[in-house]
Structure formats: C-alpha cells, structure tokens
Amino acid sequence: MEKVGCSGRHLWWARRDLSPTAPAALAAAAQGGMAALLVLDPHFPQTPVRHAWYTASAAALHEELDGHLDIRQGVPEEIIPAFAGEHHITDVHVTGESTPYGMARDARIEHLLAARGIRFHRVGSPYLVTPGSLHTRGGIPFSRFTPFFRAWLSSIEPVATPKLRASWLTVPSRFPIALPHHPYLPAPGHTAAMERLQVFIDHQLASYDSERDRPDLEGTSGLSPYLKVGSLHPRDILSAVSTHPSRIPFLRQLAWREFFADLLHHDPESVTVNWAPAFRGFPWEDTSTLREAIAAWKEGRTGYPLVDAGMRELLATGTMHNRVRMVAASFLVKDLNVHWSIGARHFMDHLIDGDLASNTHNWQWVAGSGADAAPYFRIFNPTLQAKRFDPEGTYIRQYVPELASLPLPDLFEPWKSVLRPRVYPHPIVDHAKAQRAAQARYHAFRASARHQRDD
Numbered sequence: 335m336e337k338v339g340c341s342g343r344h345l346w347w348a349r350r351d352l353s354p355t356a357p358a359a360l361a362a363a364a365q366g367g368m369a370a371l372l373v374l375d376p377h378f379p380q381t382p383v384r385h386a387w388y389t390a391s392a393a394a395l396h397e398e399l400d401g402h403l404d405i406r407q408g409v410p411e412e413i414i415p416a417f418a419g420e421h422h423i424t425d426v427h428v429t430g431e432s433t434p435y436g437m438a439r440d441a442r443i444e445h446l447l448a449a450r451g452i453r454f455h456r457v458g459s460p461y462l463v464t465p466g467s468l469h470t471r472g473g474i475p476f477s478r479f480t481p482f483f484r485a486w487l488s489s490i491e492p493v494a495t496p497k498l499r500a501s502w503l504t505v506p507s508r509f510p511i512a513l514p515h516h517p518y519l520p521a522p523g524h525t526a527a528m529e530r531l532q533v534f535i536d537h538q539l540a541s542y543d544s545e546r547d548r549p550d551l552e553g554t555s556g557l558s559p560y561l562k563v564g565s566l567h568p569r570d571i572l573s574a575v576s577t578h579p580s581r582i583p584f585l586r587q588l589a590w591r592e593f594f595a596d597l598l599h600h601d602p603e604s605v606t607v608n609w610a611p612a613f614r615g616f617p618w619e620d621t622s623t624l625r626e627a628i629a630a631w632k633e634g635r636t637g638y639p640l641v642d643a644g645m646r647e648l649l650a651t652g653t654m655h656n657r658v659r660m661v662a663a664s665f666l667v668k669d670l671n672v673h674w675s676i677g678a679r680h681f682m683d684h685l686i687d688g689d690l691a692s693n694t695h696n697w698q699w700v701a702g703s704g705a706d707a708a709p710y711f712r713i714f715n716p717t718l719q720a721k722r723f724d725p726e727g728t729y730i731r732q733y734v735p736e737l738a739s740l741p742l743p744d745l746f747e748p749w750k751s752v753l754r755p756r757v758y759p760h761p762i763v764d765h766a767k768a769q770r771a772a773q774a775r776y777h778a779f780r781a782s783a784r785h786q787r788d789d
C-alpha cells in the first residue's frame with residue numbers, strides 16, 4: 335500500500351544496521367514509499383559461524399519488517415543500480431560507513447546512481463558519535479582514549495527512537511538463502527537484542543565494573559554480536575541506561591568501540607600497518623618457522639589452560655570473553671613473537687562480533703603498537719591471569735574438558751602435576767623464558783631505532 339501524497343520512491347539498503355529502527359530506515363520511511371534491500375556481498379568471505387549469525391540476523395529483520403526485506407547475493411555495484419532502475423527508485427538511504435572498503439564502495443555506488451539521477455543519502459553511523467567528528471582542542475584527531483572519552487561523553491545525549499511507519503512499495507521481498515543452524519548463536523534480531531539489554535540492566539549492570547573481567551561469571555552484556563550487525567544501535571543502549579547509577583563504566587567500554595572506529599576512520603592503513611610509527615620495522619618472527627606453534631594456538635593446544643580455553647571457546651561458539659582475548663592475543667604476539675595481524679585475521683574469521691575497527695585496534699593495543707596501547711613490556715602471564723580471573727577454574731573446565739577433574743591449583747599449571755592427563759599438551763613455550771626474550775627483543779629494537787635516529 336503506497337502512502338498518498340508521499341514524494342519519491344525510497345530504498346533503504348541495509349548493511350550493518352539490521353534493525354527496523356535504523357536511522358537510514360526511518361529516514362527512508364519519512365520521505366515516501368519505501369523498499370528494503372540487503373545484499374550478501376562476496377567481498378566478505380564468511381566462515382560458517384559468521385555466515386550463520388549474519389543470515390540469522392537478516393532473517394530476523396525480514397520478519398520484523400513483516401516480510402518486506404529483499405535479499406540478493408552479489409556485487410553491490412551491480413545490484414543496487416539495477417534494483418533502483420527496475421523499481422524506479424529516486425533515493426537510496428544507507429547508514430554511513432567508516433571502514434576503508436565500505437567508504438570506497440559507497441562512493442562508487444553514489445557515482446553510479448548519480449549518473450541515473452538517483453540520490454544517495456548517508457544517514458548517521460553505527461555509532462553514537464560519527465567517526466571523524468570529534469577533535470582535540472588543537473583540532474586534530476584523538477590519539478589517547480581518556481580525553482576522547484571525556485569529549486565523547488559530553489557530546490552524547492539519549493534520544494527516543496521512533497517506530498518505523500513505512501508505506502511499502504510493491505517490490506519483491508524474497509529470502510532466498512538457507513538458514514544454517516549453529517547451536518551457540520544468541521537469539522537474533524532487534525527484539526531479542528532489546529530483551530538481552532534489559533536483562534543485563536536488571537541483573538548485571540550494577541556489578542558490571544567488578545565482574546566484567548571474570549570469564550567464569552556472566553558479568554558482561556553479551557551485546558557485541560548485536561552491535562556488530564546493527565540489530566542494536568548504541569543509541570538504544572544509551573536511552574536504556576541513561577539514568578542508571580552504574581552506567582559510566584559500561585559506557586566507557588562502549589566508548590572504546592567508538593574510539594577505535596575513529597582511529598580507523600583517520601588511519602585506514604592501520605588495518606595492516608602498525609599504528610605507532612615507532613613500531614614500524616619491529617622484528618616479528620618469520621611465521622614460516624612457527625607454523626606448528628600458530629596451529630597449536632589456533633586450536634587451543636598451547637599447554638596453557640586459560641589460553642586454550644579461550645581459543646576453544648572461539649572455535650566452538652564464535653565468541654570469547656574480553657579478558658581471555660587479551661591473554662590469548664598477548665600469548666601469540668609476545669610469547670610466540672607472531673605479528674598481530676595473523677591473530678587478528680583468525681579472530682575476524684571466527685568471531686560473530688568480529689569488527690574491523692575493534693578487532694584491529696584491540697590487537698594493536700595488546701601488541702603495544704596501537705594508539706594509547708598497553709606498553710609492549712606489559713606481558714600477560716597466562717597462569718596468573720587464570721588464577722586471578724577464573725579462580726575456581728570453572729571457565730577452564732568448561733572449555734578444556736580433559737582437565738576438568740584436576741584439583742586446584744594443578745588445573746592452572748598442569749605441567750607440574752602428576753595428574754596431568756596425557757592427552758593435554760606440555761606448554762609449547764616456557765612463559766618465563768618467552769617473557770624475558772620478548773623484553774630483550776623490544777629493548778634491542780628500541781636501542782637500534784635510537785641509534786639510527788642519532789646517526
């Protein structure tokens with residue numbers, strides 16, 4: 335049914351804003367008759383779990399739009415102009431992008447559409463503050479988190495999200511893809527995300543600050559997969575927590591997501607290149623000599639129970655607790671001296687919340703090469719981290735079942751225990767030695783860099 339008196343024919347092209355309250359959807363609906371389209375783009379190779387999550391989220395959106403979402407597979411540069419031409423679309427609305435690929439793709443499509451007289455509108459972003467819009471007093475991008483957080487906090491305000499009231503154009507809306515099953519996926523869609531948010535506010539937010547580092551507890555929100563695909567927008571979160579007395583530590587974490595998106599916006603090369611120039615030329619190990627160690631890390635066979643639990647959680651569920659991500663990443667980069675981009679690629683392949691900005695810059699943060707990063711010589715001790723953050727070993731027992739019957743403290747250092755099951759590997763490196771080697775490597779690198787500067 336098309337609205338009487340509406341102007342133009344509007345297309346909402348949904349990408350990582352899979353919610354009926356996405357700003358681009360609301361903008362399209364406010365202008366006139368609308369259609370909704372999602373394109374499965376082969377540019378994003380999808381491992382089974384990521385594909386399962388994205389398609390499940392798309393299917394939920396299809397339902398939330400009462401079946402008014404058309405899904406196509408192929409290259410957006412071909413599909414969007416063809417769809418627009420076929421259905422006499424006058425305006426295309428998208429949520430603005432800040433990733434290198436997304437920005438370049440949108441610029442190409444805007445150009446193709448303009449040649450046909452079709453307008454292209456970028457509406458908002460997947461963030462509370464659009465990447466690139468905050469600057470220091472000196473007018474340059476932020477490179478430290480705390481001042482960014484202060485500026486960010488003073489520029490955000492809760493706003494009510496209107497409901498989508500659309501006059502749907504009569505265009506096809508097919509859902510031509512099979513929905514793969516994955517046992518660990520959260521319930522997909524905007525409604526499920528809002529329910530998850532409410533449960534978190536009611537039961538976990540008050541203790542978030544003290545429990546968020548504990549992988550053995552349900553201390554965090556579990557909202558990152560929804561934020562990744564946009565079933566949830568951070569403004570939904572801000573409105574819901576805006577009067578809660580414990581909101582600040584939680585908003586602070588959300589601000590890291592925005593800080594990293596801002597960094598990527600300003601420095602697209604940081605996806606592969608060390609953000610800190612001082613790290614360029616760092617002597618990472620030649621990975622061809624480390625194939626077995628890297629495989630052991632990926633499969634959760636390093637002999638360090640917390641690292642192995644995390645890496646197996648990732649493979650089994652498509653997610654991993656933040657504290658364990660830091661420990662597992664530090665092990666790869668510092669104990670094994672492997673370039674962070676190898677670990678970042680593996681995480682991106684398997685995480686259902688895998689997000690270019692957050693993933694890249696968290697890896698760089700752990701490696702010490704990022705903005706406001708942990709200093710290189712801060713090297714996580716996987717055994718001490720396990721004792722501190724998984725004190726009963728509950729998390730380790732869940733994901734490393736062959737160690738489940740070990741008593742404490744043997745569980746944390748099975749190589750010292752006569753009870754170590756033979757199927758569980760001996761540590762692939764000695765952490766204490768690896769730590770000393772990493773520190774020596776770093777100091778030698780810094781000294782040689784200083785020499786070169788002085789010459």
Ligand SMILES: Cc1cc2nc3c(=O)[nH]c(=O)nc-3n(C[C@H](O)[C@H](O)[C@H](O)COP(=O)(O)OP(=O)(O)OC[C@H]3O[C@@H](n4cnc5c(N)ncnc54)[C@H](O)[C@@H]3O)c2cc1C
Pocket residue numbers: 546554555556557558559561562587588589590591592594654655656657659660663681685687688689690692693694696697700
């Ligand atoms: C090596 C490494 C790789 C990571 N890769 C990703 C990634 O690809 N995608 C991703 O969303 N997060 C990534 N993170 C950050 C963090 O681990 C996840 O955001 C968090 O575990 C998600 O769980 P949650 O929603 O329960 O988090 P909560 O603790 O409930 O936090 C709320 C929200 O704040 C944001 N947030 C929290 N911590 C961080 C952080 N350190 N950096 C950026 N945003 C944060 C997330 O959007 C999260 O959903 C990575 C961290 C590390 C150390």
